[in-house]
Amino acid sequence: MNFELSEEQKDIQRAATGFAQGEFDPNLALELDQSSQFPESIWKKACELGFIGISYPEDFGGQGLGFLESLLVMEAFCRVDSGIGSALSVVDIGSEIVLKFGSYEQKKRILPPLARGEKRLSIAFAESEDWRNLSAISTVGKRKGENYFVTGEKKCVLNVSLADTFLVLCKESQEEELITLIVEKEEGMEVHPLGNIGWRMIPFGDLYLREVQVPHESRVGDKGEGMVHVEHCYRVMGLRGVAKALGMAQGAFDRALKYSKQREQFGRRLSEFQVIRHKLADMFVGIEIARWLTYKSAGEYDQGRMNSGLLSVAQLEVGRRLNSIVEDALQIFGGYGYIADQAIEHYFRDAKAIALELGTEEEQKDAITEKILG
Numbered sequence: 001m002n003f004e005l006s007e008e009q010k011d012i013q014r015a016a017t018g019f020a021q022g023e024f025d026p027n028l029a030l031e032l033d034q035s036s037q038f039p040e041s042i043w044k045k046a047c048e049l050g051f052i053g054i055s056y057p058e059d060f061g062g063q064g065l066g067f068l069e070s071l072l073v074m075e076a077f078c079r080v081d082s083g084i085g086s087a088l089s090v091v092d093i094g095s096e097i098v099l100k101f102g103s104y105e106q107k108k109r110i111l112p113p114l115a116r117g118e119k120r121l122s123i124a125f126a127e128s129e130d131w132r133n134l135s136a137i138s139t140v141g142k143r144k145g146e147n148y149f150v151t152g153e154k155k156c157v158l159n160v161s162l163a164d165t166f167l168v169l170c171k172e173s174q175e176e177e178l179i180t181l182i183v184e185k186e187e188g189m190e191v192h193p194l195g196n197i198g199w200r201m202i203p204f205g206d207l208y209l210r211e212v213q214v215p216h217e218s219r220v221g222d223k224g225e226g227m228v229h230v231e232h233c234y235r236v237m238g239l240r241g242v243a244k245a246l247g248m249a250q251g252a253f254d255r256a257l258k259y260s261k262q263r264e265q266f267g268r269r270l271s272e273f274q275v276i277r278h279k280l281a282d283m284f285v286g287i288e289i290a291r292w293l294t295y296k297s298a299g300e301y302d303q304g305r306m307n308s309g310l311l312s313v314a315q316l317e318v319g320r321r322l323n324s325i326v327e328d329a330l331q332i333f334g335g336y337g338y339i340a341d342q343a344i345e346h347y348f349r350d351a352k353a354i355a356l357e358l359g360t361e362e363e364q365k366d367a368i369t370e371k372i373l374g
Contacts, residue, residue: 032120038201059108061115062115067239071240080179082347086353092120097168101228124154148213165182172223198351242315249318256318265366290318293310322351330345
């Protein structure tokens with residue numbers, strides 16, 4: 001089996017890395033992180049160069065490439081800067097639902113503006129702080145003629161104040177069957193922002209909907225398919241998460257390696273001490289394992305045979321490796337690692353936030369044991 005990237009994929013990876021190195025100014029990244037601002041101008045440039053929506057079909061504004069190519073871009077961006085990379089990776093979260101389940105008209109309306117940098121998309125599923133717990137959905141879309149009128153509360157919504165469009169999970173009238181509605185931001189929506197420790201460039205918050213009018217043609221798929229949409233979205237979010245985690249781990253390693261070659265202690269460079277060398281070796285091994293799991297999972301997804309057990313393994317192990325690598329990098333920096341001017345400090349915070357997409361260890365272990373026990 002060949003897990004080597006093709007020349008085209010390597011070119012995409014190099015292009016994404018070159019763009020990030022040229023545009024992700026460290027001083028700007030620090031300023032955006034400290035002020036909790038989205039990297040607006042960088043997002044526009046990334047869209048102009050085709051990095052956003054790279055896996056959309058050409059008819060819908062993309063380049064018709066695989067999801068692996070999209071993940072290579074996310075990995076490269078997060079390697080150069082975890083904050084800016086993460087912010088750019090969630091501007092079209094939920095697009096996978098439109099791609100897989102949406103009508104031609106819905107795809108034509110939603111996807112090209114995302115690729116052009118004219119709009120941003122988000123998902124509004126959860127109604128509790130445990131954003132994966134969807135056991136009790138109370139948001140209702142009441143059908144009146146050719147419209148739905150949506151009322152409810154959604155918690156922990158990504159890009160809540162920036163998104164122009166939301167995919168909202170709700171009941172149709174008072175029935176138990178769930179549906180997904182494409183809801184444009186308008187009057188009748190109220191946003192309550194939340195502060196975050198990591199991912200400061202991504203606004204989190206709660207979304208309140210009061211009789212928001214949605215045309216019937218904005219329902220994705222059929223009645224009762226809502227949980228199918230959510231499950232697919234969460235699988236793709238898991239893939240996005242492992243790619244970003246891989247990029248963050250590599251970025252933290254890059255910085256720790258460079259620092260160890262420059263910093264001297266007791267007349268010797270840090271890289272000459274065996275304890276530091278062994279840390280670097282362990283970090284390098286962890287990254288290679290994470291890369292193999294990430295690329296293999298993405299390759300299977302593109303072939304239409306994504307193994308849910310393998311994805312859970314990837315989410316569990318890549319998440320573990322990320323936390324271990326970032327913590328080791330912080331230790332190599334010593335006291336300087338806790339200073340905000342050092343990028344490693346926000347890699348540490350952003351690594352904790354990535355758990356939102358990867359899920360908890362307990363969740364992944366449950367999924368793995370269900371798979372192996374049949």
